[in-house]
Amino acid sequence: MSAPVLVLSGVTREHRQGETVVRALRGVDLSVSLGELVAVMGPSGSGKSTLLQLAGGLDTPTAGRVRVEGRDLAELSRRQVAAVRRRSVGYVFQDLNLLPSLSALENVALPLELDGVRGGLARRAARAALEEVGLGVLAGRFPDEMSGGQQQRVAIARALVGPRRLLLADEPTGALDSTTGEQVLRVLRARCDAGAAGVLVTHDARHAAWADRVVFLRDGVVVDQSGPGAGAESLLTGDGAR
Numbered sequence: 001m002s003a004p005v006l007v008l009s010g011v012t013r014e015h016r017q018g019e020t021v022v023r024a025l026r027g028v029d030l031s032v033s034l035g036e037l038v039a040v041m042g043p044s045g046s047g048k049s050t051l052l053q054l055a056g057g058l059d060t061p062t063a064g065r066v067r068v069e070g071r072d073l074a075e076l077s078r079r080q081v082a083a084v085r086r087r088s089v090g091y092v093f094q095d096l097n098l099l100p101s102l103s104a105l106e107n108v109a110l111p112l113e114l115d116g117v118r119g120g121l122a123r124r125a126a127r128a129a130l131e132e133v134g135l136g137v138l139a140g141r142f143p144d145e146m147s148g149g150q151q152q153r154v155a156i157a158r159a160l161v162g163p164r165r166l167l168l169a170d171e172p173t174g175a176l177d178s179t180t181g182e183q184v185l186r187v188l189r190a191r192c193d194a195g196a197a198g199v200l201v202t203h204d205a206r207h208a209a210w211a212d213r214v215v216f217l218r219d220g221v222v223v224d225q226s227g228p229g230a231g232a233e234s235l236l237t238g239d240g241a242r
């Protein structure tokens, strides 16, 4: 296995609400290498989305370190973290965040254009990403002319566009029927096989079975994980996924 793309070391995230402290994550260690897809499972409120937000530089830990492609995010300026997010991290939000005034193609090309990639090149890459999720023919449509599942696939294409090496997906199959959901997981899997590291938050054990490993969170703590190479089934059929 090659060098890790994402490393979380002793990561804790606390939220203060008056006198109360909510510990969303407590001392989490996690390393994800190129070629690996890791599923994160756990009950509601166990810290899954928090873990993803910290990994993508959208939130900062109270303690511990987050490294993306060897760079400690805490040592970077806000501008540098934003550049890491644009260039290295593909993030599929639960909330799709598509811009309604842009076509599917323009939505997908936007992160590249914001990063200075020229229009023609960005649009070619966007078309390839849309084709990867089976939406090449709808490239000219606007979000309100597409079904919820099609919009979700546009959001996934936007996360995949360009040479992103860390893919973070929070329930990416939420609005999709099972066939389309499987197609999205196949795309995520193929991207990881072709040279990316992926983290997939899911409640569905069938989806987690696409991963190489499953990390199981409870109350902000990693309570179980299947070993590298052991395959997701070893955990899903064991005690951890209960």
Ligand SMILES: Nc1ncnc2c1ncn2[C@@H]1O[C@H](COP(=O)(O)OP(=O)(O)OP(=O)(O)O)[C@@H](O)[C@H]1O
Residues within 6 Å of the ligand: 015, 016, 017, 022, 023, 024, 042, 043, 044, 045, 046, 047, 048, 049, 050, 051
């Ligand atoms: N901004 C915040 N302020 C206070 N508490 C928060 C905040 N964000 C998250 N939390 C708390 O941190 C804990 C973990 O939340 P998180 O959203 O990471 O859980 P989750 O496992 O993704 O849940 P779900 O499966 O329901 O999406 C929860 O107890 C939540 O209420």
